[in-house]
Amino acid sequence: MKKIVALALSSSFALASAASEGIPTDVTEAAEELLRAGMTDRVGFQVVEDLTTEVGPRLGGSEAEARARVWAEAKLRSLGFENVRTETFSMPYWERAYEYAAIEHPFPQELLVTALGNSVGTPEGGVRGQVVEFETLTDLINAPLDNSLEGKIVFVNEGMVRTQDGSGYGVAVRKRSGAANEGAKRGAIAALIRSVGTDSHRFPHTGGMRYEEGVTKIPTAALSAPDADQLERALNRSPVTVSLDLAVRTLDKVTSGNVIGEIPGQTDEIVVIGGHLDSWDLGTGAVDDGAGIGITTGAAKLIMEHINTTGEKPLRTIRLVYWGSEEVGLLGARAYAQQHKDELGKHVMAAESDFGAGRIWKMDTRFGDDKVELGVDIIRVLDAAGVALGNNQATGGPDVTPLRALGVPVVTLRQNGWDYFDLHHTADDTIDKIDPDDLAQNVAVYAAFTWMAANTPGGFRADPAAVGTE
Amino acid sequence: MKKIVALALSSSFALASAASEGIPTDVTEAAEELLRAGMTDRVGFQVVEDLTTEVGPRLGGSEAEARARVWAEAKLRSLGFENVRTETFSMPYWERAYEYAAIEHPFPQELLVTALGNSVGTPEGGVRGQVVEFETLTDLINAPLDNSLEGKIVFVNEGMVRTQDGSGYGVAVRKRSGAANEGAKRGAIAALIRSVGTDSHRFPHTGGMRYEEGVTKIPTAALSAPDADQLERALNRSPVTVSLDLAVRTLDKVTSGNVIGEIPGQTDEIVVIGGHLDSWDLGTGAVDDGAGIGITTGAAKLIMEHINTTGEKPLRTIRLVYWGSEEVGLLGARAYAQQHKDELGKHVMAAESDFGAGRIWKMDTRFGDDKVELGVDIIRVLDAAGVALGNNQATGGPDVTPLRALGVPVVTLRQNGWDYFDLHHTADDTIDKIDPDDLAQNVAVYAAFTWMAANTPGGFRADPAAVGTE
Numbered sequence A, B: 001m002k003k004i005v006a007l008a009l010s011s012s013f014a015l016a017s018a019a020s021e022g023i024p025t026d027v028t029e030a031a032e033e034l035l036r037a038g039m040t041d042r043v044g045f046q047v048v049e050d051l052t053t054e055v056g057p058r059l060g061g062s063e064a065e066a067r068a069r070v071w072a073e074a075k076l077r078s079l080g081f082e083n084v085r086t087e088t089f090s091m092p093y094w095e096r097a098y099e100y101a102a103i104e105h106p107f108p109q110e111l112l113v114t115a116l117g118n119s120v121g122t123p124e125g126g127v128r129g130q131v132v133e134f135e136t137l138t139d140l141i142n143a144p145l146d147n148s149l150e151g152k153i154v155f156v157n158e159g160m161v162r163t164q165d166g167s168g169y170g171v172a173v174r175k176r177s178g179a180a181n182e183g184a185k186r187g188a189i190a191a192l193i194r195s196v197g198t199d200s201h202r203f204p205h206t207g208g209m210r211y212e213e214g215v216t217k218i219p220t221a222a223l224s225a226p227d228a229d230q231l232e233r234a235l236n237r238s239p240v241t242v243s244l245d246l247a248v249r250t251l252d253k254v255t256s257g258n259v260i261g262e263i264p265g266q267t268d269e270i271v272v273i274g275g276h277l278d279s280w281d282l283g284t285g286a287v288d289d290g291a292g293i294g295i296t297t298g299a300a301k302l303i304m305e306h307i308n309t310t311g312e313k314p315l316r317t318i319r320l321v322y323w324g325s326e327e328v329g330l331l332g333a334r335a336y337a338q339q340h341k342d343e344l345g346k347h348v349m350a351a352e353s354d355f356g357a358g359r360i361w362k363m364d365t366r367f368g369d370d371k372v373e374l375g376v377d378i379i380r381v382l383d384a385a386g387v388a389l390g391n392n393q394a395t396g397g398p399d400v401t402p403l404r405a406l407g408v409p410v411v412t413l414r415q416n417g418w419d420y421f422d423l424h425h426t427a428d429d430t431i432d433k434i435d436p437d438d439l440a441q442n443v444a445v446y447a448a449f450t451w452m453a454a455n456t457p458g459g460f461r462a463d464p465a466a467v468g469t470e
Helices: A002-018 A025-038 A043-054 A063-079 A137-142 A167-172 A174-185 A225-237 A286-310 A331-339 A341-346 A373-385 A398-405 A436-455 B002-018 B025-038 B043-054 B063-079 B137-142 B167-172 B174-185 B225-237 B286-310 B331-339 B341-346 B373-385 B398-405 B436-455
Strands: A082-105 A109-111 A113-115 A127-134 A153-156 A190-194 A220-223 A241-263 A270-276 A317-323 A347-352 A360-366 A410-415 B082-105 B109-111 B113-115 B127-134 B153-156 B190-194 B220-223 B241-263 B270-276 B317-323 B347-352 B360-366 B410-415
Touching: A025 A286, A025 A373, A025 A436, A043 A063, A043 A286, A043 A436, A043 B225, A063 A082, A063 A241, A063 A286, A082 A113, A082 A220, A082 A225, A082 A331, A109 A225, A113 A241, A127 A137, A127 A190, A127 A225, A137 A153, A137 A174, A153 A174, A153 A225, A167 A174, A174 A190, A174 A220, A190 A225, A190 A241, A220 A225, A225 B043, A241 A286, A241 A331, A270 A286, A270 A398, A270 A436, A286 A317, A286 A436, A317 A331, A317 A436, A331 A341, A331 A398, A341 A347, A347 A398, A347 A436, A360 A373, A360 A436, A373 A436, A398 A410, A410 A436, B025 B286, B025 B373, B025 B436, B043 B063, B043 B286, B043 B436, B063 B082, B063 B241, B063 B286, B063 B317, B082 B113, B082 B220, B082 B225, B082 B331, B109 B225, B113 B241, B127 B137, B127 B190, B127 B225, B137 B153, B137 B174, B153 B174, B153 B225, B167 B174, B174 B190, B174 B220, B190 B225, B190 B241, B220 B225, B241 B286, B241 B331, B270 B286, B270 B398, B270 B436, B286 B317, B286 B436, B317 B331, B317 B436, B331 B341, B331 B398, B341 B347, B347 B398, B347 B436, B360 B373, B360 B436, B373 B436, B398 B410, B410 B436
Parallel strands: A127 A153, A153 A190, A190 A220, A270 A317, A270 A347, A347 A410, B127 B153, B153 B190, B190 B220, B270 B317, B270 B347, B347 B410
Antiparallel strands: A082 A109, A082 A241, A113 A220, A127 A241, A241 A317, A360 A410, B082 B109, B082 B241, B113 B220, B127 B241, B241 B317, B360 B410
16 A cells, blocks of 8 residues: 555656646645655554543533643644634533433334434433334334324434445434424424444444424434344234433533634735534544544644744744634634634634545535646645545535635535544544554645645636735 | 355255265255255244344343243244243343442543442442553463462553464453452452453443352453553553453353254154253343254244255254353353253254354364264265354353263364454344355354254264263
8 A cells, every 4th residue: 555655656757857837846746745755644543542542532612622731732832833722712512421222112222322422311210102113214204294203202303324425424313403404393301313324333423413393392213223123023913112211411602613724925915724623422522523623723733833844934924723612503613603703704724524434435525616737736646645636625624614605715525534433522533543654644634635726826716816805 | 255155055965965974865855955945044044133133132041031031932833843841940040230330540440340240349439459461361370379469450551362163262251250350369359350251342242151169259340342451551661550340140040941943853852952041131142052952943933844845854853952051151051961861861962152243154063973974975065055063072062061061972063264354253243244145154054063963863973872872
């Protein structure tokens, strides 16, 4: 594998030096240098290890997330970043306190569940009811709007398709809110779902849900895949009664925040890269999103070393953002967009890494129509790491959604997510699941990309870009 | 793979009809027929599915194990076995009630643990102490017998080697009792171990432990592998304080039992095959040992069908035994040997399946020295399923240990255990982990073997075997 990468690197040098109209040759050459150096990076992995060990789980709004911010500021300072600070915001808080489910009749046994984020608790002592299974959320949506689920526990057993690009998630995740909302409309007293995930281990996957306006809020939880299978087998044999006991704690207002560090550029323009600092509470948040923190920090650190060695200061400031409280509703992302609304016109590019640590295999862009060729130039460098060019409809990552909506160009450096949803939002999201060499490939690609984004004259918006007026 | 098996089958026919001095040709031919038929068996898998679904976890001595016995009698009767009965025995009872562990300082976070079977609980509110790590149990045993662990929590972080034959377990499992016993001798207030297992998922592995006579009983629990890694990383950075809170419930005397069904033979001699009916409490006991129940039941059922079709009644009674309370100290095995002590001389052969559902790849025997050639004859049939001949020092399986000690010949039909200790004694031991085709190969091999064991004249003890006088 190493040999193939080495060969690819040399052939790319030839390509890159032959072309690049839009991106100056000195910029692509430095990017190639960063790409090569990044391939053996260990700073990124060490950052993930430190965060997941020294903080561990860090639910948005929790005391643990506050400790993560302290950790993050110290880490950014020790690595040499400038203008290190936390930008705080207020938010409502939810946490799980207790969760238990069991088949009561006819095959008494515990089922492993986890409350979905934002779920209400059950009444004291739990609820019990006969289970009504729907194979898919669509089946439930298509069921008559009568009281046929009155007193029942609705169970949406829809599976998820394993894909490299994670596209199976978009379909499967709808049931996370849909089971409770659609169940409640038909009288259900609680909603269970098969976890949104692709593994077959006894890890329920949590994740945020939202109640529809005006619909009764019923408690809702996810079963691990083997427990969903078990409930399905039981239902194939007999009517089944299940008990569910959830307790949650909520607070109206707590503090969260985004942590920021910078590499100052020659102008007041900004390139934003980063990941989200918070995680779900069950695991230590290694793939989601310690990896994104590590990858973008490793990339920025590599650039800092390049600057220190060469004296080549980037045209634009490289801003590393650790968004807070992503999992619980993109709260840090919204706060960032709000708090920086006056300088969004200066934001030349934004990209978040939030899909684990699998190798980057494709780059989608969202550039001005007259700037799409810059994607070709970038790929001439990145293809040495096995990255192909995708489409010009990139999302950029969850936390740059508000920036994208306000006109900031974005890229998605798409990672191999084949195994990502085996771990996503489970207790099993721990650092042993990350391959340091795969993570280093991400560091390499982010470093090379970020250097080009920070140094390509004219930026990536359509001309004439109405800078500052979005 | 199917083609290879078919080819192997035909070549084995040639071998088998050419040879077999000790085992009559009509017997090996019927065994070959059973082997071929077993390869597509689904009865065995269905038995595992029914047991793990309709009963689920079934800890030795529990109400769930009692339900398993009711289930088992009904299942054996419905499959057509004769003399179906439960042979009860009394035993002390232990169960977990509550377990929690956390790093308190300096990196506060929960650790996933499970109490080891027979552990005492902690005092109300738990214990807390500084962790002292030993890389191996041997390191702890070699530490001076002073009070250096006074007030401390000892942590034995020894790993386990993955092997096909499970031999890594024998080494690794010693720490399950050893950590508490050796820790207590040096003043420790609690003992943690890295789970005895080969996976890297957040499943702690439980399992039985025993306190040494005269040593202070301290609470003891296993961390999942990722949690042991986490504690190790924390200890590499700083002294670490951990809290541990375990609650257990015990009863002096409950009832357990062995469930038995038979295929009557022409004589009063007996061939015993079976598995253990109980499981640990965390999973549904699919690989340990629903598989053994399914494999031996499927094999016996296949023989029953053969008898019904051909009218060929076996020389000896085939006795299917579902031992009770194996995990908590081979209690069913001991009760069986005691309750059947007067007929042990009539026990011609015994074999337990208790190592999951991986394919059988080797047969070890423990035959009289002058009968080892019978192993060669048996393998002439079984090699068509990919089974090689091992040594003549078979253990026969945990529940036949007391029989073997009393002179009963045994075989171990050795299964591929490469993945077995990923699941063993965890919540993740569920039926989705069993490949029905692998299980069918086991059924085929057990059916062919059992038929030969039940019909080989003269049996497998050394001549002159002092039948009935052991």
